[in-house]
Amino acid sequence: MEIRKVLLTEDEIPRQWYNILADIKMNPPLGPDGNPITPEALAPVFPMNLIEQEVSSERWIDIPEPVLDILTLWRPSPLIRAISLEKHLDTPARIYFKNEGVSPPGSHKPNTAVPQAYYNKVFGIKKLTTETGAGQWGSALSFACCQFGIECKVFMVRVSFDQKPYRKSMMESWLGKCVASPSSETKAGREILEKAPDTPGSLGIAISEAIEAAVSDTTGKTRYSLGSVLNHVMLHQTIIGLEAKKQLEKVGEKLPDIVIGCAGGGSNFAGIAFPFVLDKMNGKDISIYPVEPAACPTMTKAPFVYDHGDTARYTPLLPMHSLGHAFVPPPFHAGGLRYHGMAPTVSQLIAEGIIEPKAVTQLAAYDAGAVFARTEGFIPAPETTHALACVFDEAKKAKEEGKEKVILFNWSGHGLLDLGAYQKYFAGELEDFDLPEEEMSQSKKAFENFPKPQLLKSF
Amino acid sequence: MEIRKVLLTEDEIPRQWYNILADIKMNPPLGPDGNPITPEALAPVFPMNLIEQEVSSERWIDIPEPVLDILTLWRPSPLIRAISLEKHLDTPARIYFKNEGVSPPGSHKPNTAVPQAYYNKVFGIKKLTTETGAGQWGSALSFACCQFGIECKVFMVRVSFDQKPYRKSMMESWLGKCVASPSSETKAGREILEKAPDTPGSLGIAISEAIEAAVSDTTGKTRYSLGSVLNHVMLHQTIIGLEAKKQLEKVGEKLPDIVIGCAGGGSNFAGIAFPFVLDKMNGKDISIYPVEPAACPTMTKAPFVYDHGDTARYTPLLPMHSLGHAFVPPPFHAGGLRYHGMAPTVSQLIAEGIIEPKAVTQLAAYDAGAVFARTEGFIPAPETTHALACVFDEAKKAKEEGKEKVILFNWSGHGLLDLGAYQKYFAGELEDFDLPEEEMSQSKKAFENFPKPQLLKSF
Numbered sequence: 001m002e003i004r005k006v007l008l009t010e011d012e013i014p015r016q017w018y019n020i021l022a023d024i025k026m027n028p029p030l031g032p033d034g035n036p037i038t039p040e041a042l043a044p045v046f047p048m049n050l051i052e053q054e055v056s057s058e059r060w061i062d063i064p065e066p067v068l069d070i071l072t073l074w075r076p077s078p079l080i081r082a083i084s085l086e087k088h089l090d091t092p093a094r095i096y097f098k099n100e101g102v103s104p105p106g107s108h109k110p111n112t113a114v115p116q117a118y119y120n121k122v123f124g125i126k127k128l129t130t131e132t133g134a135g136q137w138g139s140a141l142s143f144a145c146c147q148f149g150i151e152c153k154v155f156m157v158r159v160s161f162d163q164k165p166y167r168k169s170m171m172e173s174w175l176g177k178c179v180a181s182p183s184s185e186t187k188a189g190r191e192i193l194e195k196a197p198d199t200p201g202s203l204g205i206a207i208s209e210a211i212e213a214a215v216s217d218t219t220g221k222t223r224y225s226l227g228s229v230l231n232h233v234m235l236h237q238t239i240i241g242l243e244a245k246k247q248l249e250k251v252g253e254k255l256p257d258i259v260i261g262c263a264g265g266g267s268n269f270a271g272i273a274f275p276f277v278l279d280k281m282n283g284k285d286i287s288i289y290p291v292e293p294a295a296c297p298t299m300t301k302a303p304f305v306y307d308h309g310d311t312a313r314y315t316p317l318l319p320m321h322s323l324g325h326a327f328v329p330p331p332f333h334a335g336g337l338r339y340h341g342m343a344p345t346v347s348q349l350i351a352e353g354i355i356e357p358k359a360v361t362q363l364a365a366y367d368a369g370a371v372f373a374r375t376e377g378f379i380p381a382p383e384t385t386h387a388l389a390c391v392f393d394e395a396k397k398a399k400e401e402g403k404e405k406v407i408l409f410n411w412s413g414h415g416l417l418d419l420g421a422y423q424k425y426f427a428g429e430l431e432d433f434d435l436p437e438e439e440m441s442q443s444k445k446a447f448e449n450f451p452k453p454q455l456l457k458s459f
Numbered sequence: 460m461e462i463r464k465v466l467l468t469e470d471e472i473p474r475q476w477y478n479i480l481a482d483i484k485m486n487p488p489l490g491p492d493g494n495p496i497t498p499e500a501l502a503p504v505f506p507m508n509l510i511e512q513e514v515s516s517e518r519w520i521d522i523p524e525p526v527l528d529i530l531t532l533w534r535p536s537p538l539i540r541a542i543s544l545e546k547h548l549d550t551p552a553r554i555y556f557k558n559e560g561v562s563p564p565g566s567h568k569p570n571t572a573v574p575q576a577y578y579n580k581v582f583g584i585k586k587l588t589t590e591t592g593a594g595q596w597g598s599a600l601s602f603a604c605c606q607f608g609i610e611c612k613v614f615m616v617r618v619s620f621d622q623k624p625y626r627k628s629m630m631e632s633w634l635g636k637c638v639a640s641p642s643s644e645t646k647a648g649r650e651i652l653e654k655a656p657d658t659p660g661s662l663g664i665a666i667s668e669a670i671e672a673a674v675s676d677t678t679g680k681t682r683y684s685l686g687s688v689l690n691h692v693m694l695h696q697t698i699i700g701l702e703a704k705k706q707l708e709k710v711g712e713k714l715p716d717i718v719i720g721c722a723g724g725g726s727n728f729a730g731i732a733f734p735f736v737l738d739k740m741n742g743k744d745i746s747i748y749p750v751e752p753a754a755c756p757t758m759t760k761a762p763f764v765y766d767h768g769d770t771a772r773y774t775p776l777l778p779m780h781s782l783g784h785a786f787v788p789p790p791f792h793a794g795g796l797r798y799h800g801m802a803p804t805v806s807q808l809i810a811e812g813i814i815e816p817k818a819v820t821q822l823a824a825y826d827a828g829a830v831f832a833r834t835e836g837f838i839p840a841p842e843t844t845h846a847l848a849c850v851f852d853e854a855k856k857a858k859e860e861g862k863e864k865v866i867l868f869n870w871s872g873h874g875l876l877d878l879g880a881y882q883k884y885f886a887g888e889l890e891d892f893d894l895p896e897e898e899m900s901q902s903k904k905a906f907e908n909f910p911k912p913q914l915l916k917s918f
Contacts, residue, residue, distance in 0.1 A: 001469065001470075001524060001527050001528055001531065002528070003469050003470070003531075004469065004531050004532065005469060005531065007466050007468065009466065010460065010462050010463065010464060011460075011462070065460060068460050069460055069461070072460065072462075072463050072464070073463065073543075073835065073836045073837075074836070084532075102561065103836075104832075104836035104837050104838070106875065143836060146833050147836070165879075165882075166625075166875070166878035166879065166882075168882075169878035169879070169881050169882040169885065170838065170875070170878055172881070172882070172885045173829065173832045173833070173838050173878075173881055173885075174832065174833060175833065370632065373563075373632045373633065374605050374632070374633060374634065376532065377532045377533070377562075377563030377602060377606070378532075378563050379563070379629065379632050416565065416625070416629075416875045416876060417875060417878075419625035419628035419629055419632075419876075420624075420625065420628070422628050422631070422632055423624075423625075423627075423628040423631070426628065426631045426632075
């Protein structure tokens with residue numbers, strides 16, 4: 001019997017998050033006047049304790065005890081060696097994955113939902129608003145708010161709302177309230193609906209609605225919560241990589257040769273990768289790949305610019321790879337990978353050449369997902385299959401090169417609420433999408449008049 | 460931070476199953492002539508290595524290494540102390556549950572699917588047929604067959620097939636083939652469809668179809684597989700209770716005071732309970748409760764008789780609590796608890812007064828399920844909520860009595876593919892079902908001419 005699982009006990013859980021802002025130089029977010037925004041300017045949107053975390057440059061930040069208390073409902077998550085997959089691929093590589101699907105909502109998202117709900121609760125906030133793509137984030141925030149006894153309102157991208165009706169029930173299980181976006185509940189939503197009543201929606205639109213719903217609450221007790229992109233979200237997710245590091249040590253592995261995570265807004269990737277980026281910046285030889293869908297090629301085809309995080313331009317200008325804040329991707333199924341931008345921290349690492357983005361097509365991703373399910377058993381989320389397609393490529397390369405590489409990837413979530421998409425895939429009804437160059441250049445007009453970020457070099 | 464999870468490493472996994480046939484006296488299954496059937500008579504239905512296990516009276520049976528290899532994809536499963544639920548119920552009881560929802564199909568079912576697929580494979584079988592109610596079993600057998608490279612054909616009870624379309628996709632993920640039952644593919648199915656084209660179906664009917672599909676394959680390479688009821692199925696599930704026992708010892712608990720599992724055919728209950736039944740038979744003071752839906756009251760309202768396991772009367776006569784082999788329960792949502800009979804071993808323990816069955820209503824079950832999801836996070840399967848309703852009752856009793864009882868229950872699976880039912884529950888559209896006395900006495904006519912089992916006393 002070969003050992004598959006590497007477990008940590010609860011008292012081995014990391015007590016601090018890793019903050020990459022201590023180790024890289026960043027362009028600041030800019031306000032409407034083109035000047036760096038002040039923390040105070042964000043106060044209507046986020047509680048001040050989270051804003052302080054957003055701008056902190058402390059390398060290690062303590063995880064509050066009440067947050068650890070909730071995280072241990074499922075954490076530490078298992079690190080699993082994919083022995084059956086290795087055999088199937090006949091590769092000399094050793095493939096390890098963090099199973100983030102073991103959380104109650106089934107993904108890595110509650111790693112940040114729980115601390116965000118906690119800091120808001122401590123700050124006296126009674127209600128959080130948010131957007132969700134695939135539904136993973138809306139579920140996670142509903143779950144976290146339920147744990148701390150605060151309300152949760154979710155604007156869910158229309159195309160996913162229709163494709164995944166069970167997501168709404170899941171949110172309701174945790175007392176969350178969910179509407180399809182664009183909705184008629186906000187000015188931003190109504191304006192879009194007037195112009196394009198049949199729009200599939202987008203994360204950019206849903207973010208606009210959620211921000212508007214938060215800042216327009218006159219009681220002052222509502223704030224907005226974002227499931228990716230921002231520095232504090234990346235921070236909270238580093239618990240994944242920090243656990244993985246301990247777990248690899250436990251089985252006598254040194255550092256991985258390759259680290260892989262799919263990237264929509266960047267938090268799942270950052271979670272597994274940032275602790276190893278630190279090693280790489282300290283001179284270790286590690287290849288680090290964020291993976292995106294070819295039909296939403298933010299990292300591989302879009303420039304590093306200043307752009308808004310949302311369609312209605314409520315957010316500050318963020319320095320990031322962006323397809324343009326009005327970009328609406330084709331209706332492929334990985335709802336969590338449909339964002340027009342990319343986390344500024346991840347974008348900065350790409351700009352500096354520390355990490356190397358990859359793009360894969362929808363069908364290649366599902367092919368890999370199906371093989372994974374038939375070898376390792378667990379059915380991956382459509383987002384996760386994108387990481388898998390890259391893992392397969394690297395495992396094959398290791399075979400060609402005859403090298404015993406160690407590949408670590410983040411199994412960001414299970415696909416049990418995405419079986420409708422698998423059904424189409426099995427029936428041969430899924431297709432790949434072309435993204436016409438013309439549409440790309442059209443959407444890039446969104447940021448052509450904005451300032452340009454500097455090409456800072458951290459070292 | 461209080462410790463919630465009690466983990467075992469893979470090398471602590473039990474290496475033997477516990478076989479309760481070593482410790483209790485049983486009435487034999489009877490053939491069509493009223494005499495005990497021989498193992499050979501079962502040979503067209505099951506492979507001989509499993510038939511030998513079915514009739515074995517060895518107390519401990521080795522788990523084959525290739526079976527352990529697959530089980531460790533998710534086993535040992537965590538034992539979790541439900542600290543948040545305890546606080547919510549304000550009970551002095553310590554509540555522990557085995558999380559069997561961590562398996563790839565999401566329930567305890569693969570614990571027996573994997574060894575059954577293995578023994579069939581070793582015996583040279585190329586294809587297995589089976590029935591499924593909620594879809595948990597069909598998924599589990601598809602998964603197991605996929606691991607060993609044999610075909611799997613599933614007859615799924617119509618009402619569940621319609622309520623849970625994602626189950627079919629899950630089976631397809633593991634290359635299983637699934638049709639709604641009754642189907643036109645078998646004589647048994649066609650006869651039912653002629654009489655009652657709109658029937659919701661039943662496990663009894665689906666079993667008939669699956670057996671017929673197996674024995675009518677003229678190549679001799681197809682066998683039938685059953686997900687519950689039989690002795691070898693109960694045997695395979697005891698790994699749950701054996702792990703739980705080790706885990707309770709690890710945290711310094713002596714034996715539990717109360718052991719609870721929901722019971723449809725009996726295997727989930729047997730899995731957690733039989734190792735503790737052994738302690739009880741050795742004089743320990745343990746209350747052991749199998750829990751069923753009030754709308755399918757096999758254990759609490761039906762007599763201990765000889766009856767067929769299926770509607771078309773293909774199976775031998777089994778000594779069990781039965782509502783009658785033609786019984787079709789009302790369309791409540793816990794598809795796994797809709798069986799007309801109960802495992803002979805579980806029935807025998809009830810007859811001897813060693814275990815004490817309970818019945819709960821659908822709404823009480825969902826009430827408990829929703830509270831569990833909002834405290835412990837994980838959303839339970841509708842079947843599991845029945846065990847939960849009983850756990851809640853016992854936790855409240857412990858509070859009234861001011862006693863620090865230890866309650867152990869089996870969290871048999873998650874409800875992520877049952878969110879449609881939760882949606883109805885949240886919308887106030889779920890109802891309880893009355894089972895008219897008249898209908899009960901009508902269905903009991905099914906076995907009135909059969910022999911009666913003896914009231915054997917094991918000690």
